[in-house]
Amino acid sequence: MKSSRSKRPARKKDAGATREAILVAAREAFTRLGYDGAGVREIAAAAGANPALVNRYFGSKEALFEEAVPTAFEIAPLLPEARQGFAEALARYVLTKDKAALGGFDATLAMLRSVGNPKATELMREGLEERFVAPLADWIGEPDADVRAALFMALLSGVAVMRDVMGVAPLRGDVERTVRWLTPLLDALVAPSGKTGGST
Amino acid sequence: MKSSRSKRPARKKDAGATREAILVAAREAFTRLGYDGAGVREIAAAAGANPALVNRYFGSKEALFEEAVPTAFEIAPLLPEARQGFAEALARYVLTKDKAALGGFDATLAMLRSVGNPKATELMREGLEERFVAPLADWIGEPDADVRAALFMALLSGVAVMRDVMGVAPLRGDVERTVRWLTPLLDALVAPSGKTGGST
């Protein structure tokens, strides 16, 4: 009973901090529930803010989503200098990533759970191509790099959908066994050409 | 002005036909808009029926979805006797399939656009495992068949998401060029072991 007042601010009047709290809460909610499933009231409550402030600081739920999710697509930090072991490292990453890290935010999951909404997909397409496919294609630097990068992203997304969203059993089992089969697939897309594909 | 009456039945009273019309309209709507995006009023209107009939014949929107989508997952018909050319045929299929066929119904697209809704994913998981992953694993009949089948489905779903839902550019371009890179990936998962993966 430490609060006799009906409202405990928990945060003094600070527009910047409130805006940031809403943004963080939105990322978590979009990751867990998708664009349609996450409501502004729920997001605001998780941020300890009033629902009306969402519209005041972001204009609309659509604009909030646009700022929260598509800008978070980032493949660049994952591109190492050495190509050796890159495929396996990424395979192990998608199979073990814990959404509890980084405050429950996972851009890939937020994307996948929001693909049902046409406005959300429209907002994500540009970010996906510019921040994921294009940099990856540049990094591959081989013939058909654009197609290979797109297939790379498709494979990662597909695994995420089956494992984290649909909960398909075999992908939730032994990680090492799955890594052993996923790695060569990813590697074939990023490795220097001539080994697989490309020829007739 | 051939109809002076305010309502033209367009179909005489026939419970079975009405039920079937709703089912067909629901499949098309779920494919195009996903579980959340497709409304019962819209489905009923497309079927030329009254919205209340949806609940009368199916019980609820959830039950309608359960009967319309998860039962349509079917890999069995696509499993040929000969393994030769199977991967390439399936690769070409996912890259050229036209949703206009079969009345605009595509079970994979309906699934992907509905993954944002937890009730929908719950209803689809069983059908997906029993009607797609398990039969495919049996057909592969190799060590780690379950993981390989799951990755196979993940790859196909990922391509569908990136190409048909997100509209990623490289996957909408030259089909043959994409087939050339997608085929060996699928082939590695269904081909007799020893060629790729499984070792170490």
Added chain:
DNA sequence: CCGGCCTGTCAACAGTCGTTTACATGAGAG
């Protein structure tokens, strides 16, 4: 031909959604 029941219609319910407006409050400037 006629009554009963299956089929279809209509309207409304209760709830949620994003959004907006009017109002209260508190912190900092003069």
Added chain:
DNA sequence: CTCTCATGTAAACGACTGTTGACAGGCCGG
């Protein structure tokens, strides 16, 4: 201290959602 404006609150709007109950219509068996 006091005025003032940014910040936060409260309530309601209009539009939707899935669902249900009461009612009408027509087809078929008697």
